[in-house]
Amino acid sequence: MKIGIIGATGYGGLELIRLLHNHQEVEKIKLFTSSDEGAIFSQKYSHLKKLYDQPLEKIDIDTLAELDVVFTSTPSGVSSKLLPPLLNGKTKFIDLSGDFRLKNLEDYEKWYKKEPAPSDAVEQSIYGLSEWNKEAIKEANLIANPGCYPTAVLLSLLPLLKEDLIHSDGLVIDAKSGISGAGNKPSMMTHFSETNENTAIYKIHEHQHIPEIEQAMKMFANSNSPITFTTTLVPMTRGILATSYAQITSEITEEQLYNCLVKQYQSNPFVRIIKETAKFGTNQVYGSNFCDIHVKVDARTGKATIVSVIDNLVKGAAGQAIQNMNIQFGFDETAGLMQVPLYI
Numbered sequence: 029m030k031i032g033i034i035g036a037t038g039y040g041g042l043e044l045i046r047l048l049h050n051h052q053e054v055e056k057i058k059l060f061t062s063s064d065e066g067a068i069f070s071q072k073y074s075h076l077k078k079l080y081d082q083p084l085e086k087i088d089i090d091t092l093a094e095l096d097v098v099f100t101s102t103p104s105g106v107s108s109k110l111l112p113p114l115l116n117g118k119t120k121f122i123d124l125s126g127d128f129r130l131k132n133l134e135d136y137e138k139w140y141k142k143e144p145a146p147s148d149a150v151e152q153s154i155y156g157l158s159e160w161n162k163e164a165i166k167e168a169n170l171i172a173n174p175g176c177y178p179t180a181v182l183l184s185l186l187p188l189l190k191e192d193l194i195h196s197d198g199l200v201i202d203a204k205s206g207i208s209g210a211g212n213k214p215s216m217m218t219h220f221s222e223t224n225e226n227t228a229i230y231k232i233h234e235h236q237h238i239p240e241i242e243q244a245m246k247m248f249a250n251s252n253s254p255i256t257f258t259t260t261l262v263p264m265t266r267g268i269l270a271t272s273y274a275q276i277t278s279e280i281t282e283e284q285l286y287n288c289l290v291k292q293y294q295s296n297p298f299v300r301i302i303k304e305t306a307k308f309g310t311n312q313v314y315g316s317n318f319c320d321i322h323v324k325v326d327a328r329t330g331k332a333t334i335v336s337v338i339d340n341l342v343k344g345a346a347g348q349a350i351q352n353m354n355i356q357f358g359f360d361e362t363a364g365l366m367q368v369p370l371y372i
């Protein structure tokens with residue numbers, strides 16, 4: 029496999045390189061830049077010395093068209109312009125940004141405040157929630173890799189919504205993320221002195237992942253309710269913990285919710301349903317492609333608390349993108365991805 033990474037210098041790109049490095053099917057990785065053509069990659073990132081001492085290349089349409097698969101790990105508004113002219117060639121594309129996820133172009137404009145991708149490109153894109161869209165992913169030329177928060181939220185809620193074990197009405201989702209979720213460009217949001225010793229809620233009711241979660245709830249669980257979704261930055265580098273609060277449908281027990289999740293994911297290597305646990309946190313998936321899910325019912329309120337954790341850069345971005353490549357090309361789904369989490 030000859031692979032290209034656009035946005036190789038960013039956090040998602042670096043994580044793609046780390047994971048693809050040990051992938052048996054990968055022969056060559058070309059690294060592209062929009063801002064530093066010719067720079068030796070390992071001089072920018074010393075941890076890659078003796079591994080990637082190659083120059084960064086200019087993004088060139090003809091070079092991209094020669095590759096088997098190209099990952100675009102770029103800010104929103106980039107791949108929507110770059111990829112459409114390339115979509116009918118032999119190269120397959122996996123986009124980590126939000127540019128091709130939302131089928132309703134007005135939603136993209138409203139939530140991302142940017143011009144949407146051309147409608148025919150959006151139409152042919154396949155939503156890459158690996159565990160839920162495998163058949164379509166196998167045939168895809170363009171995969172819209174899910175957002176980090178939607179991955180954590182959807183994997184935990186879809187089975188329960190699909191089986192009508194929880195009500196979609198009144199669903200409240202409170203998600204927390206490490207700072208690397210915001211990429212490598214520092215800002216007032218992510219500056220050390222703003223994030224250290226601080227926990228801050230942001231984009232209240234305005235987060236761009238709201239329409240993505242609602243779209244997928246409709247697509248995979250036939251659920252039409254609007255969600256309440258909030259996001260909080262916590263002072264750590266990696267990890268997402270998403271907690272959802274849902275009213276259970278009558279007479280449903282905790283055991284039934286647990287069994288539903290186990291059944292849904294029994295043949296999926298990266299989703300683990302955790303039953304008894306004194307604590308449940310992001311370190312149990314750190315650096316890995318796992319999504320762990322835990323569910324508890326509060327008999328007093330009739331509500332279920334459903335919690336999931338992922339590493340935003342792995343299952344929430346590069347790991348899921350490689351899992352999708354594996355599915356697309358008929359490789360073992362776990363190829364390059366069975367890291368033991370870095371617990372401590």
Ligand SMILES: NC(=O)C1=CN([C@@H]2O[C@H](COP(=O)(O)OP(=O)(O)OC[C@H]3O[C@@H](n4cnc5c(N)ncnc54)[C@H](OP(=O)(O)O)[C@@H]3O)[C@@H](O)[C@H]2O)C=CC1
Pocket residue numbers: 034035036037038039040041060061062063064101102103104106124125126174175176208209210211212213340341344345
């Ligand atoms: N961080 C995360 O946890 C997750 C991120 N995502 C999404 O993935 C994408 C990448 O995220 P992340 O890696 O964190 O972002 P970063 O900001 O860390 O990196 C983005 C990279 O894109 C490149 N880039 C910037 N502008 C352009 C352009 N006009 N054309 C081509 N390349 C460009 C830059 O590299 P250079 O200057 O060398 O070209 C930059 O290093 C984003 O859309 C993000 O929202 C999705 C899930 C999780």
Ligand SMILES: CC(=O)N[C@@H](CCC(=O)OP(=O)(O)O)C(=O)O
Pocket residue numbers: 104124125126174175176205206207208209210236237259261
């Ligand atoms: C911590 C943090 O700032 N996270 C980012 C996630 C960005 C992202 O992944 O955005 P797209 O999926 O839309 O590309 C945020 O909340 O906007």
